[in-house]
Amino acid sequence: MSKDFKLFVSCDKATHTCDKTQYKEASLWEKIKLNIHLFYCKACRKYSANNTKLTKLTYKPEVDCLKKCEKEQLETNFQKKLKNPINN
Numbered sequence: 001m002s003k004d005f006k007l008f009v010s011c012d013k014a015t016h017t018c019d020k021t022q023y024k025e026a027s028l029w030e031k032i033k034l035n036i037h038l039f040y041c042k043a044c045r046k047y048s049a050n051n052t053k054l055t056k057l058t059y060k061p062e063v064d065c066l067k068k069c070e071k072e073q074l075e076t077n078f079q080k081k082l083k084n085p086i087n088n
Helices: 011-022 028-040 041-057 067-083
Strands: none
Touching: 011 028, 011 041, 028 067
């Protein structure tokens, strides 16, 4: 058997595979080994969960932007505080 047949992978390899899975670049065998690793490694499970959340957020951002007048008002207030931080 080849050396690549190992079922158990290190945390470094698991996180790398997790990243590859996020971008749909991991093979089926890599995904199987990752899932085995995630079964017994709490740290990598957490990394994988956070990676999944990050992926979902990038595909479906829910960002509210300030209007131009609100940005200008914020900038004005910021500049006032910088000029006179003790009195404000």
